[in-house]
Amino acid sequence: MDIATRVHNHKWKIDPIVRSLIDTDFYKLLMCQSVFHNKPDTQVTFSLINRTTRIPLAKLIDEGELREQLDHIRSLSLSRGESTWLRGNTFYGKRQMFRPDFMEWFEKLRLPPYHLERKGDQYELTFEGKWPEVMLWEIPALSVLMELRSRAVLNTMGRFELQVLYARAMTRVWEKIEALRQIDGLSVADFGTRRRHSFLWQDWCVQAMIEGLGDKFTGTSNCLIAMRREVEAIGTNAHELPMVYSALAKDDAALAQAPYDVLSDWHEEHEGNLRIILPDTYGTQGFLDRAPDWLAGWTGIRIDSGDPAAGAEIALRWWLERGEDPTTKRVIFSDGLDVAMMQDLQKQFSGRVQVSFGWGTLLTNDFRGFVPDDALAPFSLVCKAVSANGQPTVKLSDNPEKAMGPAAEIERYKRVFGVGPQARQAVVV
Amino acid sequence: MDIATRVHNHKWKIDPIVRSLIDTDFYKLLMCQSVFHNKPDTQVTFSLINRTTRIPLAKLIDEGELREQLDHIRSLSLSRGESTWLRGNTFYGKRQMFRPDFMEWFEKLRLPPYHLERKGDQYELTFEGKWPEVMLWEIPALSVLMELRSRAVLNTMGRFELQVLYARAMTRVWEKIEALRQIDGLSVADFGTRRRHSFLWQDWCVQAMIEGLGDKFTGTSNCLIAMRREVEAIGTNAHELPMVYSALAKDDAALAQAPYDVLSDWHEEHEGNLRIILPDTYGTQGFLDRAPDWLAGWTGIRIDSGDPAAGAEIALRWWLERGEDPTTKRVIFSDGLDVAMMQDLQKQFSGRVQVSFGWGTLLTNDFRGFVPDDALAPFSLVCKAVSANGQPTVKLSDNPEKAMGPAAEIERYKRVFGVGPQARQAVVV
Known part of the structure; x- marks a missing residue:
């Protein structure tokens, strides 16, 4: 230097x-x-x-x-x-x-x-x-x-202890990449910015994916890394849009309509791979059952909570009911993914629908088991829109462990969106 | 840069x-x-x-x-x-x-x-x-x-494949160091120059030992690394001295005396930790049986072939026979060591004699199992004095797999030094 x-x-x-x-x-x-x-x-x-x-x-x-x-x-x-x-x-x-x-x-x-x-x-x-x-x-x-x-x-760690820590982490990521490389037709992107171990580590992971996965690696959600490493920037939209639109709804009727208003606004602006439905904010099944027909024409669906295979099956059935050919559609899995889950989902859905993975925390922050007390294991930290113009926001999702908002409002949303009992899923990250 | x-x-x-x-x-x-x-x-x-x-x-x-x-x-x-x-x-x-x-x-x-x-x-x-x-x-x-x-x-390897290869190697060395750190009274030096994976890798291993083992790491045989890393340079003498002295011997009587002439010359020059006997060139037991009494006063013995525990037991018995207190003596093990062997030897000899280890190839070149066909595994390459003033040299050692020299000369040396049947030991590195 x-x-x-x-x-x-x-x-x-x-x-x-x-x-x-x-x-x-x-x-x-x-x-x-x-x-x-x-x-x-x-x-x-x-x-x-x-x-x-x-x-x-x-x-x-x-x-x-x-x-x-x-x-x-x-x-x-x-x-x-x-x-x-x-x-x-x-x-x-x-x-x-x-x-x-x-x-x-x-x-x-x-x-x-x-x-x-x-x-x-x-x-x-x-x-x-x-x-x-x-x-x-x-x-x-x-x-x-x-x-x-x-x-x-x-x-508190020494220089070589640190080097070996990263050596272990590199080995782990690379072994995951070697396993993913075996999956025919894989399409995986880095979605790990928010809960990454560090910026430099995320940047390393992306570079390892570029070399190790070739065309099977489709890009990163991180704009700075996409720019520097000259790969695709990946992403569409998130729960905050329906959450804020819903909080702004004046009455129950407007609330029931709010998630579709979001996508109507989005529909005007975007096409193709940006027309991805995120259906789980207030329960996937109800959202799709009540969706306007034009939404079935969108390119795909992102599954971000609940049992991922169950969510994808719901999406496939919905497309078939609406006269769409699922093999032309895309399902993007993005919740708590790791290698085994990607292997299973690819196996279950390959040929039936186009499958993509948005791999997050267990790509960019899998330091589990490396230090005493597992003090570097990733944990579940979020930053959410909690109110809009003074009204609290609510998120239900397909997993009650991920629900957010005042209890009374959660009950109101469940009623308005017809959400019944839900299966609890441990939130890994 | x-x-x-x-x-x-x-x-x-x-x-x-x-x-x-x-x-x-x-x-x-x-x-x-x-x-x-x-x-x-x-x-x-x-x-x-x-x-x-x-x-x-x-x-x-x-x-x-x-x-x-x-x-x-x-x-x-x-x-x-x-x-x-x-x-x-x-x-x-x-x-x-x-x-x-x-x-x-x-x-x-x-x-x-x-x-x-x-x-x-x-x-x-x-x-x-x-x-x-x-x-x-x-x-x-x-x-x-x-x-x-x-x-x-x-x-033929890609940049990240390489990085992960070294990550794996670092992890392996570090895990060895972590295991060695548990050994009470350990004293280990790097003897891995000759069959190292590379210079930079040996240098890394030495630095890792400095940080990971503290006082239990006594230094390196490599002068350049000892100078740069400011640790002790370690070593005394090797088989080439008795091999060449023996080849120069004019008759069988002179041959029988040659290994002691080496040490006599050495004795005049050095003291303390440099007075280390390397007894195995023509069979440890016979060499010690016939050794002059002054040799029993030397500081220690290096065990470089044969079953290491058996070799050390021979040395301890010899010191006792010559009226020396083995607990004041040092045994340096330097043949094909790895962690388990060091653990066992330390356990067997701790308290009975001072124990040191010269850890070589399996410190600086343990890339076993990392690439297809195990193409980076260490192998047994040596560079030896094969003749002196036109006479062939001979090495017997305590393992017939390591014997060197023309067959007729080997037989002559065996006769002169009274070497009987020897146990074969696979040469790891």
Whole structure:
């Protein structure tokens, strides 16, 4: 390393975890553009929720360090090269996915303030403001907390202990890749930004997939890594759209309609691989039963909770009922995947529907069993829209362990969306 | 990396494996000094012997590349810093171990020519010349061939495949270190230069031992690594001394005396930890039975062939017979060691004698099972003095699998040294 580089590196007061506004999931930017056009002034609150309460985040992570990292993110703005890439790159075969008015807004954006408070052994971290601004906090906030927790554990380890830790992690990822390589017709993308072990580790995993999987690796949800490694940026939309639209609904009738309004807005903007249904926010079966016919014409469905095979079977039956040919459709599995599950799902659905996998935490953060007390094992940290214009949001999903919102509202949503008893599934990550 | 470094690196026509005359075993330099004083004009031939004939070295390694590497070694001379280190460093607590006349000679030394010929799938590689010069070829010749073979296999692998290969190797070494760390009173040194996977890998292994074993790691036989990593250089003497002294013996009586002449010369030069008996060249039991009493006063014994526990028991009995207290003596095990064997030997001999381990090939080249056809597994390559002043050398050792020399001479040596039937031991490395 030359002297100038070393001196430059010493100038950093901290070692920033998130160094770019596009070190985030691609679907966030797609949704952000949609929100920027359709609901720019909605006031939304995002809140961090540690579902794994046995991990005492506030004991592990120094509040001052956390503030420094969050403050650093607030100092970031879109760089010229990043802007050029977003404006000029082809996403899903389409150029100028991001329109000039959105890009001009994004180029000027700085992330809004955060509210951080320690409550016992956990942090209360919230972001309040205009929806298109605060929504961009979700991914960097999660990445920062995940990586600060990793650093807290790594901090006590020696240099070679560290090297061997990463050697073990590399070996594990590579063995997974070697197993995946055997799967005929595999199509897998990295969805692991939010709960990654660290930025550099995610970047390594993506590069390993590029070399190890060839065409079977379809890209990454992380825009910065997609840009740097010249692979596809992958993603469409998430639960926050139906959650916020639903919270804004004036009555039960509007609530019942809200999830379809989301997709109607989306339908106008996008086509092809971006027309992916995320049906589970308020129960997959009911959502599809009541869906308008035009939705059956969409390209695919993403299965993000509940038993994945059961969810896909529901989707296939629904397409057949609506006169669609499932073999032309795509099912994207994205919930708690690891190799064995991908092998099983590919086997069950190959030939019946096009199958894709969005592989997340167990790609970018499988450090299970490597250190005492399993202190580097991934855990379930989320950052969700909890209210919109003062109304609480609700998420039911196909797994009651993932339900969110005030109890009374959860009951109301279950009634409105006709959700009956659900099978509980342990939330791995 | 700065531009100048990159440009500099591009100037190398080859990527040299051996880049320093002290990238060799410490005992070679100690022996070289002894030979320089006692037998400077003896004409000796060293010859490469691949005991693992199923490895077709000449098919794997390009002759041109091998010549380039050997030619590069002939271009090396002692650097100023290396000379300063040899002259000024403390070895086994003693300064000026290398005397000025030897250092002046060594500073001017370039290695003599080599003779290389392809014979079927193997190479015939020999070095003829004055003993103190040609003896310094042994270790670099072995290192070059071992590493060229590694490179031939690595050459077809992708970048991440390579990274994962080393990740696996690191994990394996570290797990060995973690197991060794549990052994009370352990004392282990790196003896792995000659059959290492590569220079950088040996250097990594030494650093890992420094961090992982602390005081239980006593140093390395490799002078360059000892200098750079600021650890002890370890070693005393080897079979080549009795082999050459014996070949020079004029009759059977002189032959019977030759191994003791070696140690008599050595005795005058060295004390303490350098007075280590290597008794197995022509059979340990007979060598000790006939040894002069002054030899029982030496510090220890190195066990380098045969069943190691049996060899050590012979040594302990011998010390007791000669009125010595074995608990003040040291046994150094250095043949085909790995973790389980070290655990067993430590258990058997701890408290009865001081125990040390010289851990070689299975430290610095345990790539077994990592690639198809086990193409990176270590193999048994040696480079030995095969003749002295026109007379063939002989080695018997405590394992007939390791015997060397013309059959008639082997029989004569067995008669002279009273070596009966020996137990065969598979030669691992």
